[in-house]
Amino acid sequence: MEKGVIFVRVSKREQDYQRQIEDLRVVAQTQSLRIVAEIAEKVSGAKYNQERDGLQELLAMARKREINKVLVQEVSRLGRSTVEVLNVLEELTKLQISVYVQNFGIETLKNGKRNPIAQFMFTLLAEFARMERETLRERILSGMDEARRKGKHLGRPDGSSEDxxxxxxxxxxxxxxxxxxxxxxxxxxxxxxxxxxxxxxxxxxx
The missing domain is CATH 1.10.10 (Arc Repressor Mutant, subunit A)
Incomplete structure (x- = not known):
């Protein structure tokens, strides 16, 4: 039986990742996959991969050949940018570890060989996630600029301080x-x- 790891991430503003884990447990059962670890991160998606303890734990297991497959809900869980996502996918692929992304039902390896359709889709999905994050950031900055033009005070209330x-x-x-x-x-x-x-x-x- 193949050995797998469930990998989930939520941002600091969210409270619960249990639903992701439960959904991926069901996937593991349907694929007859023995889950040897469940790694859950509560960290901002803007963090670089080298700063993410959970992702580094996942990669360490992969390098030790302790797993055959990684289950995630979305490809964006693997990195903050297209380059970081693809770097993780490339390393896992070279280690003959397949990545299954639940929301699209696609996997990086088929019978031990690269799935070209999955690779192409992952590149697009990672890029879409990056564009969405940048669009959100631009909207926030635009809103702040508009507030300043209207004379609104931004930041800490007057008189407050942080030690x-x-x-x-x-x-x-x-x-x-x-x-x-x-x-x-x-x-x-x-x-x-x-x-x-x-x-x-x-x-x-x-």
């Missing part, structure tokens, strides 16, 4: 990169954080 310790706890990866000597601009890119936030962290830890 240094609480602020630094919110950006542990930024703190870590800066202490390793990585530049503020590169840290902002790696951590997907604004350069102003990184500079503020740098001022606090200097």
């Amino acid at each position: 240094k310790e609480a602020f630094l706890k919110k950006y542990p990866s930024v703190v870590r990169n800066l202490r390793l000597g990585i530049s503020a601009r590169k840290t902002a890119k790696i951590c997907d954080t604004s350069i102003n936030t990184v500079r503020k962290v740098k001022d606090y830890i200097s």
Whole structure:
């Protein structure tokens, strides 16, 4: 019997990933797949893959040849960008580990060989997910600009403040990169954080 892993992710704003797990358990049963691990992440989809503990755990199992198949609900669970998704799929494919995506019922390998239709669809799906995320970001920024034009105050209420310790706890990866000597601009890119936030962290830890 093949060994598989269920991999799910929800953003920090969501509370429950149990439904995803239960749905994928049903898939595993229909495919006679023995699930050896269920990995659940509660992390923003904007995080880079190297910052995602759950995904790194999945890849570690794959590299140790502990699994034959990965079950996910959507291809976007595997990365924040098209490139990251395809990198994960390529590594798993080279390791002869198939990825099954439930919402489209497609799989990367068929009888141990690449499924070209799946590869093409995954590229399109990953790109659509990236475009959707960028569109949402643009809408938010546009809304903020419109609010500023109308004279509305954005950010913390006047008179409120956040202490240094609480602020630094919110950006542990930024703190870590800066202490390793990585530049503020590169840290902002790696951590997907604004350069102003990184500079503020740098001022606090200097």
